[in-house]
Amino acid sequence: MMVTDDRKALVLFSGGQDSATCLAWALDRFEHVETVGFAYGQRHHVEMEIRPRAREAVAAAVPGWQARLGNDVVIDAGVLGEISETALTGDVEITMGENGLPTTFVPGRNLLFFTLAGAYAYRRGIRHIVSGVCETDYSGYPDCRDETVEAMEKVLNLGMEADLILETPLMWIDKAASWILAERLGGAALVAAIIEETHTCYEGDRGHRHDWGYGCGACPACDLRAKGFAAYQSAKESVDG
């Protein structure tokens, strides 16, 4: 049995709003936090360029967090781009597919990411693997379901004789609640860092600045982020007022 360190966490970090919130959640809880990203032939390279800055910005939001932030690694998962034709990896329009899922769904993606993260955490002796998957408002991606993650944890621990824990702090909250969580963890500084330095837009647009951050403003990811931010703002106003 591989005994991993309970004080250590590995965050699946893409540079988006959700993974940035997860990184903050981990930095708040664990003494040592590492990050892992995946290159899988994303159509836009913005995500990869944004990652290091977003990581630093989150860690800089709260005194003490920078000292907890450890290694970052980007794992090549390019094989996903080779075997799937989706709107995120190929030149496919973002629409509803015949399977009832958006064409942004990359079959097997999160399953592969959890497996690679699990293998990496095992090697680094890290117990907690933190991911921003969420069942609440995620277009029904089946690999974001709580049941999938629970099964994955069981498979990893069986298959590697390990004691890994898959953490999903965003599983049951919506986008507005994610902003509220960020504010609770790191105050206005963290909210500002997430707005400024994270990237969510499917179109890779960094040219248009909105009150919720950068993006095309029209794709489903921007739409979700904009609506969540607006709901967060009005929740704040009703509390403040």
Ligand code: ZN
């Ligand atoms: Zn967009």
